Amino acid sequence: MKIKYGFSLVELMVTLAIIAILASIAVPGYQNYSLRGDRTDAIDPMQAILNAQELYYADNDSYTSDLSDLGLTVSGGAYTTPKGRYKITAAQCGGDPLTVCVELTSTAQGPQAKDGDLIFNTRNKRVLRLSDGTEKEL
Template identity: 30%
Template sequence: MERQQRGFTLIELMIVVAIIGILAAIAIPQYQNYVARSEVSSALATLKSLQTPAELAVQEGETDVALSDLGLSDSAVQNGSISVSNFNDSDDATDPQIEFTFTSEADGGGQFAGQYIRLTRQSETDGSGGGWQCTTNIDNEDVVPDSCDITTS
């Protein structure tokens, strides 16, 4: 007498569910880490695109620099806001800065609400040659690019 198979046994279904559960337990945290890294990388890429026009403004001695002067509008920025400060020749104590501040999660800022990534132009008198330094207060080393220093302030 031939036996006709009519479906999966309970144990086969339980094994499949267990395998899916194990894969999900590994994949979901990795995906969240990937999303966090992409948010930080996007913010840094936006800042880096402003670095050249900001350097030009410094070289030309411009003192009243706005975000629109660097070629970016506020509406073009996602997940946060960008501010520029300290483009003032008369004050040698402060270096020009471009800062990306993440907005709240409710406003689409993701998990880094209120935290920042900052590009600061180092003065030529301190021996650094006038380059731009990246700092951030995001304390997760897994998502911060190696080119950025993590600060506690």
């Protein structure tokens, strides 16, 4: 009898099928994990902007909707986050004047848009607005 070395074609095909099944489960999960992790590109600057808004309020008795008043570089009315995944704008909270509340909206750009937009305000609102319009607490 001859000793055979190596793998048969059937064994290789079974192995490839198992790897394909595992990859089809793992890749979408990793993509969602990656999107959630990239939110920090907006969360950290938004918190810093809210802190700067409080300092601005202490000096002026009002918040500002112009982020350049806080020393940020603004292009087209929005501040672009360091990695470019979000554009942050400031506006009034609903119908309240800027002397009461300011709301920051971080609009996702490019592939990050699948994750949704972040909304923070000085009343401690911290939500993720999904593409269907629903909001999820952070």
